Amino acid sequence: MIDEKTAREDVVRAADELFYARGVQAVGMDAVRTAAGVSLKRIYSLFASKDELIVAVLRHRTQVWDSGLATASEPATTARERILAIFDFLDAWFREPDFRGCAFINTHGELGASSTAVADAVREQKRTFGEYVARLVADAGAPAALAPQLAILAEGAQTTAAIAGTPEAAHHARAAAETLLDAATGPRR
């Protein structure tokens, strides 16, 4: 038998892919079982309920998102460049063929009203992202009020791209972010 840590990872990864592609409620635990190659009995010994698995999947997504963002901003040397790298990261994501919007927003729309654990996990991820942006804004020497504006742009780009099914929202959001940065720090600085 594979060890507990690996089994957990297999289940979370399989559930993540299925949940993201079809929506959480449209995926049964049987489908997770089949995709992960882990018996139902085992899954329920690792997670007390589907709700708990959903939260684990969201936490996993948070890690993937954070590390993806970190990688995308590595080449940047200034805070301004790191801020704009967020939108380049979004652009690359939107172009992936299986892009279906922000999993956190989608899951919140599905279960935010009925499961506070899910709502909390989603809120936590958005809060973390907001703090990341706030740090970059401070590094750029811009007023703190700029940070939530940039976060809202990123958020809006994700839902717009998801619904329209096209990636150009990333470009529009990036252009708006540049204008806001220029206005806040003085152009071309």
Added chain:
Amino acid sequence: MIDEKTAREDVVRAADELFYARGVQAVGMDAVRTAAGVSLKRIYSLFASKDELIVAVLRHRTQVWDSGLATASEPATTARERILAIFDFLDAWFREPDFRGCAFINTHGELGASSTAVADAVREQKRTFGEYVARLVADAGAPAALAPQLAILAEGAQTTAAIAGTPEAAHHARAAAETLLDAATGPRR
């Protein structure tokens, strides 16, 4: 027996409230029946399936949104004021006690992957809103590229407010819109 038009309206209005408050999939047709006071048999003579009812609800929401926006922008005399009125409208909406985010975004997250009819209805509403913003931007004498940026701000404010559970995203988005308007048309014009 009440006439067909009234029965339809009763069902759509009841379903709208339930779907918005709890999510579409969490509401059974029995709950719609009880809330609307219309028998299941009648409901299924008015709508071929739950999917069709969902689409009707989304169309109804579109009308409510459009007329609400029109009312909110009535006092405005310039295109710039009408644009900013969008964010005041959002602010008032976010403060309503039963605000739970944009119904179109929520429903898209729930069913966009499995029902193309739902995805189309959502896309249609976002397209209409985008055109409304584009008209205002043209009236304001600003470059067309500003319109999608403002639309993304409005979109992002809605999801941010829904997830955070607080209304301040409307204020942030409005401030960003002002900055973008100033940059596009020259300040204080």
Added chain:
DNA sequence: TTGCGCGGAGAACGTTCGTTCTCTACTGTA
């Protein structure tokens, strides 16, 4: 009054789903 058609209430049906249970096979040990 009698018969008829229509609509409402909700029972019934078939399916799906989350969760648990049963049975079987296998591993390691003496």
Added chain:
DNA sequence: TACAGTAGAGAACGAACGTTCTCCGCGCAA
């Protein structure tokens, strides 16, 4: 070889849901 413990496969269970069907009562024509 005999046995105890464990895990996998999937059957089973109870609930919920979308949809259809049955039964009953009412209004109306003759």
